[in-house]
Each structure stands twice: as C-alpha cells, then as structure tokens.
Amino acid sequence: METTYINRKDHIKQVAQQLFRKNGYTATSMRNLAGEIGIEPASLYSHIKAKEDILQQICFGLANDFFSAANPICDSLMSPEEKLRRAIVAHIQVITNNLDASAVFFHDWRHLGTESLKKFRTLRSEYEELFRSIVREGMAECVFRKVNEKFMVLTIFSAMNWTYEWYQPGTNLNSEVIGNNVADMLINGLKTI
Amino acid sequence: METTYINRKDHIKQVAQQLFRKNGYTATSMRNLAGEIGIEPASLYSHIKAKEDILQQICFGLANDFFSAANPICDSLMSPEEKLRRAIVAHIQVITNNLDASAVFFHDWRHLGTESLKKFRTLRSEYEELFRSIVREGMAECVFRKVNEKFMVLTIFSAMNWTYEWYQPGTNLNSEVIGNNVADMLINGLKTI
DNA sequence: TATCTTTGCTAACGAACGTTAGGTTTTAGA
DNA sequence: TCTAAAACCTAACGTTCGTTAGCAAAGATA
Numbered sequence: 001m002e003t004t005y006i007n008r009k010d011h012i013k014q015v016a017q018q019l020f021r022k023n024g025y026t027a028t029s030m031r032n033l034a035g036e037i038g039i040e041p042a043s044l045y046s047h048i049k050a051k052e053d054i055l056q057q058i059c060f061g062l063a064n065d066f067f068s069a070a071n072p073i074c075d076s077l078m079s080p081e082e083k084l085r086r087a088i089v090a091h092i093q094v095i096t097n098n099l100d101a102s103a104v105f106f107h108d109w110r111h112l113g114t115e116s117l118k119k120f121r122t123l124r125s126e127y128e129e130l131f132r133s134i135v136r137e138g139m140a141e142c143v144f145r146k147v148n149e150k151f152m153v154l155t156i157f158s159a160m161n162w163t164y165e166w167y168q169p170g171t172n173l174n175s176e177v178i179g180n181n182v183a184d185m186l187i188n189g190l191k192t193i
Numbered sequence: 194m195e196t197t198y199i200n201r202k203d204h205i206k207q208v209a210q211q212l213f214r215k216n217g218y219t220a221t222s223m224r225n226l227a228g229e230i231g232i233e234p235a236s237l238y239s240h241i242k243a244k245e246d247i248l249q250q251i252c253f254g255l256a257n258d259f260f261s262a263a264n265p266i267c268d269s270l271m272s273p274e275e276k277l278r279r280a281i282v283a284h285i286q287v288i289t290n291n292l293d294a295s296a297v298f299f300h301d302w303r304h305l306g307t308e309s310l311k312k313f314r315t316l317r318s319e320y321e322e323l324f325r326s327i328v329r330e331g332m333a334e335c336v337f338r339k340v341n342e343k344f345m346v347l348t349i350f351s352a353m354n355w356t357y358e359w360y361q362p363g364t365n366l367n368s369e370v371i372g373n374n375v376a377d378m379l380i381n382g383l384k385t386i
Numbered sequence: 387t388a389t390c391t392t393t394g395c396t397a398a399c400g401a402a403c404g405t406t407a408g409g410t411t412t413t414a415g416a
Numbered sequence: 417t418c419t420a421a422a423a424c425c426t427a428a429c430g431t432t433c434g435t436t437a438g439c440a441a442a443g444a445t446a
Contacts, residue, residue, distance in 0.1 A: 008393080026219040027304065030434060042436080043394045051434065081384070107300070111220065135383075144383050147374065148366075154359050155352055155378050162351030173341075181340065185348050189382030190328075190337050191274070201423080223404060235406080236424045244404065 009047045011037065016054045017100035025055055025108035055108060056116050062105045063123050065094045074130050080138030081187065087131060088160060088186065089179030095163050096175035102164040128153060159186055202240045204230065209247045210293035218248055218301035248301060249309050255298045256316050258287045267323050273331030274380065280324060281353060281379065282372030288356050289368035295357040321346060352379055 015036050019028045030051055034041040048054060069090035073083055095102045109120055132153045138144035144152070159182055167178065208229050212221045223244055227234040241247060262283035266276055288295045302313055325346045331337035337345070352375055360371065 024217070024219055024304070026217055029432075031432085039393090040395060041434085042396080045435070046393050111217070142385055145381075145385050147378075147383075151371075151374060152378065152383055154355070155375060156383075158352045158355030158358075159348050160351075162347070162355060165351075166347050178344075181344060182348060185340075185345065185382075186378070187382050187384050188338075189378075189380050189384075190340075190345055190349075191380050191382075192335055192338050222402075224402080232423090233425060234404085235426080238405070239423055 012044065012047055013054060013057055014100075017058055017104055020055075020058070020108060021100045021103040025104065025111050052111075052113055052116070055104070055112060058101050058104050059109050059112060059116075059120060060123075062094070062098060062101045063120070063127070065098065066091065066127055067123075069094050070127070070130050074134065079143070080134055080141060081143055083134045084131075084138065084156075085180070085183040085187065087134060088156070088183040089176060091160050092163055092179035092182060093175045095160070096167050096169065096178060099164055099167065099169070106161055106164060128157070131156060156186055205237065205240055206247060206250055207293075210251055210297055213248075213251070213301060214293045214296035218297065218304050245304075245306055245309075248297070248305060251294050251297050252302050252305060252309075252313060253316075255287070255291060255294045256313070256320070258291065259284065259320055260316075262287050263320070263323050267327065272336070273327055273334060274336055276327045277324075277331065277349075278373070278376040278380065280327060281349070281376040282369060284353050285356055285372035285375060286368045288353070289360050289362065289371060292357055292360065292362070299354055299357060321350070324349060349379055 012033070016028070016033055019032055019036060022028075023032075030044055031041045034044055037044075070087050073086045073090060076083065078086070110117070112120055132149060135144060135149055135152050135156075139146050139149065163178070163182070167175075173181070205226070209221070209226055212225055212229060216225075223237055224234045227237055230237075263280050266279045266283060269276065271279070303310070305313055325342060328337060328342055328345050328349075332339050332342065356371070356375070360368075366374070
C-alpha cells in the first residue's frame, strides 16, 4: 500500500498524506504529525523547511504522475475515442493508486502559498488542455457530439475526480476495471444501446 | 445573489458561507468572520452558540434543499429516464443556486461534530437511495444498462457534485441548461448517436 | 579512534485560536 | 417615557499553533 518508505523524509510525506486526508491540511498540526510518526515536533524540521513544503511535495508529485500517465497516450496515433478511454483509465489509475495523495491534491491544493498556487493552476490548465484536445479531435471527426467543449471536459473531470471519495481498495473492483467502467459510462452513456 | 439577508443571524450565515468557501472552514477564524461583518468577535456569540453551529446550519440547510427538490420527482409517475433527468436537473439547480453553501457542504461536512456527522451520513445515504431506486427501476425496465448499481449512482453523483468547482453564475449558461447538459451527457454519453 | 554530518531532543518564542465574563448601548413594546 | 430584552462592546481566559535556538546522541567516513 502506501506504507512502505525508505527514508524519514518519505515517511513524513506518507504519514502526512494519511493525516491530511483524514482531517484536512489545516486541521492537522505538526504535533499531530510528529506524534503519529513517533518523534518530537521540532524534529520534523531536520527534514522539511515548513508545513507547506509537505503540501507542495504531495500536490506537485501527483501532478507529475498525472502528466506521466497522460502524455504518452496523447502523443500516440490512436483514435480520439481510444485515446480518451485510455486517458480516463490512466487518470483513474493514478488516483486509485495514490488515494491519500489524491484526496489531499483535490481537497487542499488551495492552501498552497501564493507562488505555488499560481504554478499549480497553470499545471492544471495544461493538463485539462490535454483532454480538451482529444475531445476537440473527436468532435472534428464527428465521433463525439458537438456540445460545448469546455463543458464536456469538465464533466469528464467531474466523473473522474470524485473517485477518491468512494473508492476503497480491496472492497471495490480493481483500478483498471473502475477506469474502464467510468470511461464506458461517459462515452456510451448509461442508456441501453 | 447570496447577499440579501433579513437578520443578523442570517447575515452571519451568508458571510460565513463565503469565507468558508474561499478559505475553508478550519482556516476561517471567528475573528475573520466578525471582521468581514463589521462587528467584534465576541458579538457573534449573541447570535450563535459556537462556530460549529454555523457549519451545521449550512450543511443541514442544504441537505433539506436537496430533499425538497428530489422528493416530488421520485414520488411522481414519470418514466425512470425522465425521473433521472429531472432529478439531475433539480440537484444541479440546488447547487448552482447555492454555490457558497454547496462548496462548504461538499468540502467541509467532515468537520461536523461526532453526532452531526452521524446524522449527516445517514441523510446522505437516504438521498443516494433516492437516485439508486430510480436507477434500479430503469435497469429493471431495460432502459438503463445493467452495470453495478452503486457504481452507476456514484458516477452520476460524481458528475453532479463537481459542478460547484467550476460553475460561475453569469459567465456560464443558466442552471437549468447546465443541468440538462449534464443529464444528457450521462444518459446518452458523449458519443454521437 | 577522531571528525563531521545527520537526526533527534528540550524548551520556548510570539501569534492566533475559540470562547467567556461582565458591562454598555441600542432597540422595541407598554 | 419607562422598562426589558437584544445587540454589541472591552478585556481576557486557557489552549494550540508553526517554528526556532541551542544542544545531545547516533551514524558515517577517514
């Protein structure tokens, strides 16, 4: 799971993810974090500069994962429908494989400092553009219905990004199946064909 | 908008919604709230018992709105597809007409106290069951595809509940059109028919 | 074994937190 | 106009916050 680690810094990140997910970034104190790890609060500062550093690590680390998963798909020569399907599956796999980080990512990114916040928003726009270009391509080829492009992408993200709220590893289906189901639902609708 | 009020208590709720939405419940202090209203922090306690009271008002108030919108639709004799479409539109209208409250509702409900939290979770289950029964009905009539029922409902809620993240009154379409678009997308899929 | 770096500790800093006590001003009804 | 309630104030309470200073222990390198 998300409990393996090599060094203290990674350990801090792991535990922080769990606590931030459970109680929220603001409601989690450095004393909570230190206590959960089993060290004194001041000792944290041998490994990190500030509380916000941890949040940055989590948010930008996961952003990187999302890009790494989506980029090769977008650069490929598959059809728009196949691209979209695979991009959805890849996105959902990143989420389900990093549930703690995802929860923090979607919930607490706004508590990043001014500069990080700006960077985060830029990355998010860039990432959304990846999906938007697939959708645009599909509309041009008349494979996707021609509705407001931004709106379609937002609905796709809506359906994908809520996953962390309910997905429970073990009790649910595995992440690839979940991803394919969401993709199916979005592409074909819930109506019988 | 959400800026009209009658008495101080409602005024406090309105301003609190805005601040909670912008900065989060935990990161918003009673001093912030009082300052925004234009009174001293201690004066708040002539109208409310505690900070959490405000959160309760917001969360359970909106929960009530959701039920009021969905119940008559579920009790009607329309087809499952029509029921679902209308329930989706109604749900999204509640969100877009209460953007501040919705953001707090979806974001900060977990900061409710133990007892309220339990009550909240129960209400949420009940509300989900309303949609689940429509979906079940639709599957039984072979109007909806037979996939995991819980999963289908979760995807529907995913698509609906993210609306508050991006909807901007004025710049976007009006709430009924948005709702119908989401319903369309979910029911028919994004593929051309 | 001696030296340097990493990791952790105790103690404490100033600031901010939610909330209360107790008094004053404003408002509304008789 | 008098009175009681509602609204708001100043001041402060005990607590918790993120973080720092300064020092000790542990581990790695020579």
